[in-house]
Amino acid sequence: MSDTAAGSGLTPSGAALDYEELFHTSPSGYLVTLEDGSIAEANATFANWIGCPREDLIGTSLLSLLPVGDRIVYSTHALPQLGVGRSFAELAVDFLSADGTRLPALISANRQPAEGSRPAMDRIVVFNAHERRLYERELVTALRAAEQAEAARASAEAVVLEKQRALQEKDRILQESLAESRRKESLLQTVLNTVEVGVSVVDEAGNAILTNSRQRFINRRALPPGAVEADECDLLIYGPDRTTPLPPEMRPVRRTVLGQSFSDQLVWFGCGDAQRAFSVTARSVQRQGDFQGSVLAFSDVTGLVNAVAAKxxxxxxxxxxxxxxxxxxxxxxxxxxxxxxxxxxxxxxxxxxxxxxxxxxxxxxxxxxxxxxGPSSIERVPADLSELLNSALTSAAPRAEINKVQLVPDFPAELPVFLDPQRISQVIDNLLSNAVKYSPDGGKVTVRAWSTPETLTFEISDTGIGMTQAEQAEVFTKFFRSGTSRKAAIPGVGLGLVISKNIVEAHGGTITLQSEAGEGTVFTVRLPMQGQ
Structure with a gap:
């Protein structure tokens, strides 16, 4: 082949090769990913196999196409081999199709190092193991059909020999699969025993099917005196106050059996000087829509809890x-x-x-x-929310006049309620003074209130400086003040909203906000209607 023909993509006969067509019509799947696993290219064979448009695959993570176990194997086995040896071969994994079906495959890959502005790329070949097995069966059937034409003795011997070979191959594949399964199990157990977090996997009945060494140590801390082992219902597990035993339905494993997923449940394990605080997070395991169990993680936060208490x-x-x-x-x-x-x-x-x-x-x-x-003690008495709101508006009027802020009341003349008027007045004053204070260049502050048979709601909105999403996430943290308010030298120490939240929650209610930087903020307080 001449240099001209090779450079132009021509065969010796002069016909042009369509490399893109060859790439997409290849019988094997091909993927090109970045070092972080993001898919940069995929051929049509792979996309058709898993039932997902090729355009939707590009930009997603390769790990999102693998089940949890294979994600761990790929991250801890394949990626280190690519980083060190720049290649690996014949890694057995399952891919998840668009409908959740597990598709068996063998993958091999090599890494092309970064060069200039081009990042490092991983080129991955995906062999459909299911199709390969179907092909082998078809081949065996064709051989058997050909052998039937031979003499009866030769045909019988060939059939017996072929069956023996098939059994041997199946046995070999079974042994390899068993060895691979044991290797993966050992790798997973090693990874779990390495982390400083207790991990436990339970089935749908709450029985532990996988527990790392850290979690076994945690459970031993919670054993009653003299006990060698115990069920979760017998373990010494307490609530945030460290003294009230958690009822069975609130214990982490029991909550997972009830189908709950949760984050950062604070519990105390054990008693006396050995008592430790743990933040528990649980996620359910679903397979084809059915609950299969849960994974729980126990993080030791004793130092953090003690530090907060000391503060x-x-x-x-x-x-x-x-x-x-x-x-x-x-x-x-x-x-x-x-x-x-x-x-x-x-x-x-x-x-x-x-x-x-x-x-x-x-x-x-x-x-x-x-x-x-912390949480306020409250004394509920019959009161009129409209009267409390009017009183707060009167108090805020001088400051509003200085800031050229228009105060707009929008609530009925009477709103009879049953609450602690002094505490709720403190909440209204805090929210209203903030609304005026954070509208330094004029604007409008609107106070709304309404009630239903179940809920009492009041809302204070302003057209002031607003908050970013990051600031909203910290707004109920003690001593937090937004960067905009600090730059504008608006006075405050960041305690008013924390106190207001404590008061509202002591009433069994909620306080929420909606805000956008430069567009203003809306605080909404919802209280249960009770005791009237």
């Missing part, structure tokens, strides 16, 4: 120690200002400034104590 104690103690001298300072300032006519005017003005700042500092200390105290 709360520190804040509460410091705040308490600050309140006493502040009260004394304010008392003496009030006493000095009683004789305002007998002291120079500039001294009286300075004393009033000191008194105002002392009052602000005392208010901050009170907020710190409220936030550290």
């Amino acid at each position: 709360e104690d520190f804040v509460a103690n410091v705040s308490h120690e600050l309140r006493t001298p502040l009260t004394s300072i304010m008392g003496y300032l009030d006493l000095a200002l009683e004789d305002e006519d007998q002291i120079p005017a500039y001294v009286a003005a300075s004393l009033r400034v000191a008194l105002r700042n002392s009052e602000k500092l005392l208010e901050l200390v009170s907020d710190l104590l409220s936030a550290a105290a």
